[in-house]
Amino acid sequence: MQSEYRQRRQAVLKAIGQGTAIFCSAPMAVMHNDVDHLFRQDSDFFYLTGFNEPGAVAVLTSSHDEHKFVLFVQPKDKEKETWSGYRTGVEAAKERYGADEVYPIDELDEKLTPYVMKASRLYYHFGRDRAFNDRVISLWQHLLRKMTKKGEGPVAIEDAKLLMQQFRRVKSPAELEKIRQAIAITTEAHNTARDMVRPGLYEYEIQAVIENIFRREGALGPAYPSIVAGGKNACILHYVENNQPLQDGDLLLIDAGCAYDYYNADITRTFPVGDRCSEEQRILYDLVLQAQLAAIEQVQPGLPFNAFHDAATKVITAGLVELGLLKGDVDKLIEEKKHKAFFMHGTGHFLGLDVHDAGILRNLDKTWQPFAPGNVVTVEPGIYISPNYEPEEGQPVIEDRWHGIGIRIEDDLLVTETGHEVLTSGVPKSLDVSTKALAASH
Numbered sequence: 001m002q003s004e005y006r007q008r009r010q011a012v013l014k015a016i017g018q019g020t021a022i023f024c025s026a027p028m029a030v031m032h033n034d035v036d037h038l039f040r041q042d043s044d045f046f047y048l049t050g051f052n053e054p055g056a057v058a059v060l061t062s063s064h065d066e067h068k069f070v071l072f073v074q075p076k077d078k079e080k081e082t083w084s085g086y087r088t089g090v091e092a093a094k095e096r097y098g099a100d101e102v103y104p105i106d107e108l109d110e111k112l113t114p115y116v117m118k119a120s121r122l123y124y125h126f127g128r129d130r131a132f133n134d135r136v137i138s139l140w141q142h143l144l145r146k147m148t149k150k151g152e153g154p155v156a157i158e159d160a161k162l163l164m165q166q167f168r169r170v171k172s173p174a175e176l177e178k179i180r181q182a183i184a185i186t187t188e189a190h191n192t193a194r195d196m197v198r199p200g201l202y203e204y205e206i207q208a209v210i211e212n213i214f215r216r217e218g219a220l221g222p223a224y225p226s227i228v229a230g231g232k233n234a235c236i237l238h239y240v241e242n243n244q245p246l247q248d249g250d251l252l253l254i255d256a257g258c259a260y261d262y263y264n265a266d267i268t269r270t271f272p273v274g275d276r277c278s279e280e281q282r283i284l285y286d287l288v289l290q291a292q293l294a295a296i297e298q299v300q301p302g303l304p305f306n307a308f309h310d311a312a313t314k315v316i317t318a319g320l321v322e323l324g325l326l327k328g329d330v331d332k333l334i335e336e337k338k339h340k341a342f343f344m345h346g347t348g349h350f351l352g353l354d355v356h357d358a359g360i361l362r363n364l365d366k367t368w369q370p371f372a373p374g375n376v377v378t379v380e381p382g383i384y385i386s387p388n389y390e391p392e393e394g395q396p397v398i399e400d401r402w403h404g405i406g407i408r409i410e411d412d413l414l415v416t417e418t419g420h421e422v423l424t425s426g427v428p429k430s431l432d433v434s435t436k437a438l439a440a441s442h
Contacts, residue, residue: 002098004174005050009069011167012048013062020061020119021160022112024132028054028084036084038221043353044125044164046262051097053087055105063118067100070115075104109135117143122154125161161358169359170374171352175263176414179352179376180423182219182260183412186267187426189213190254194428199248199274203228207242210256219258223265224355227255230273234406235384237345248274251281253406257355264355266378267424268410271431280401283323284383285431288407291315291381295347299377299413299420304368305361309347312381316343325385327396341392342385348378351412371415376423380410 012021026042041052049058049071057072076089094102103111116122122140126133140157147153171179189210196209207228214221225240231250233239246252250273257265270285277285291312298308317339320326325342326333333339350357359375362368371377387404391397411424 001050001174004172005048006098008167009048009060012163013060013068015163015166016060016062016121016123018063018118018120019123019158020059020063020116020121020154021123021163022116022136023048023058023060023125023160024127024129025051025054025056025058027129041262043262043358044161044168047164047168047353049097051088051093057105057108057112059112059115061115061119063120064115067115069099070111071097071099071102072105072108072111073102075106112139113143116140116154117146117150118152119154122157123160123163124157125159162360165358165360168352168357169350170372171376171414172374175352176374176376178261178263179265179412182223182258182263182265183267183423184426185214185217185219185260186257186265187424188217189256189258190267190269190427193254194269194271197246197252197271197273199246201246203230203233203242203244203246206246206252206254207256210254214258217258219260220262221259223257223259227253227268229253229255229406232387232404232406234270234408235386235404236406237384246273249276249278251277251285251405251407253408255408255410262353264351264353264357265424266351266355266380266410266412267427268380268408269427269429270407270409277431278401281405281407282431284385284402284405285407287316287319287323288381288383288409289429290319292379292409292411295379295381296411296413296420296422299371299379299415301373301415301417301419302370304370306368308377308379312347312379313339313343316381316383320383324396325398325402327394338392338395341389341395342383343381344384345380345382347381348410351376351378373415373417375415377413377415378410379413380408382406382408384408 023045025045028039029037031037039054055074059070071093073093074087076087090102124136143153193206193210207226227239228242229239230246230252234253251270252273253270255268257267294315295308295312298311317333318330350359360369384406385402411422414421414423
């Protein structure tokens with residue numbers, strides 16, 4: 001992988017010209033009374049270095065005569081490592097991560113200036129570490145004061161996160177291999193969960209099985225808080241309590257994915273808890289599935305990013321009008337966003353190191369960026385009719401039989417040279433409800 005990280009850094013160095021880019025690692029978060037969360041590296045930092053420790057800074061520069069890639073890391077410390085785990089240290093980091101030079105992090109203020117003083121501009125993302133933000137601003141202001149005398153130095157600061165969007169959006173073969181592995185593990189977890197679901201189990205029991213498979217198969221754990229939502233709980237988009245018993249006759253929505261070496265899967269399926277579902281559930285499920293299939297067809301190289309959302313929205317809105325759940329002209333309803341009472345989120349997002357991964361969606365002129373080969377994107381339309389739904393003025397009152405139904409179907413797609421590949425096809429989307437079982441529900 002080191003050759004891959006080196007290629008990524010070279011691409012960034014080419015893009016910044018005579019600039020200097022500064023990337024800060026993620027901090028070690030503290031929960032309560034000095035109990036640490038599990039550490040999760042900043043995605044941009046990891047993408048460029050592969051270095052997986054807190055308290056580090058990476059510098060990329062073309063303006064220094066000798067060093068183009070510099071790391072500042074925590075030095076070896078036997079006492080602290082006893083409490084918090086092993087550190088790579090300065091000497092090993094240089095050899096292991098291919099840096100031209102590595103310094104202890106406590107020498108940052110002293111050593112950083114030579115890598116910035118001749119740069120034409122700085123690239124840095126002002127994140128949550130306010131103290132480090134202030135250090136970067138202070139350094140820049142110091143160099144600005146000297147610029148009129150020396151005739152060199154950074155004249156501006158640009159957002160490094162925006163810089164990284166263009167590189168992270170297209171996945172390399174090595175990245176795709178990790179995404180496929182995350183999806184393979186998540187596929188096994190979803191299929192196992194579906195096979196074990198029955199009335200009387202608790203949502204958290206399903207969650208436990210899913211997340212056990214994640215860890216057992218080598219994943220870091222859940223890519224995001226797992227959603228296991230039975231019945232009306234599925235109408236809460238980010239339901240994570242997962243503490244209710246599953247009821248016969250309800251649908252179960254599972255939105256869960258694992259992180260494998262920081263690369264993520266994101267899959268949602270909705271299916272009956274028991275051996276039956278109502279006609280209303282089946283009708284809405286079929287509508288969501290039609291919307292998803294229409295959206296998937298719009299995931300093609302060269303098509304704009306909004307095309308798949310527009311396709312899903314059109315199918316869902318037209319279907320709701322046909323069912324009498326919305327009233328009016330379909331195009332006007334969409335223009336007035338009336339569909340958002342039932343389909344209130346986007347149809348998908350980029351996927352990679354982050355679940356909602358890097359990738360610029362719109363240009364400065366408001367036009368949409370097109371899909372490109374190597375993009376990985378989720379496709380996840382849904383319909384949610386809250387048990388507390390109240391229609392807007394001019395919209396029909398909805399009978400109780402529709403209330404409390406929440407459905408989402410989500411797949412992960414790779415954009416190819418000629419179209420797309422559905423990476424998550426190993427998880428069935430059929431309701432698997434027989435005509436006899438359906439008849440028995442009436």
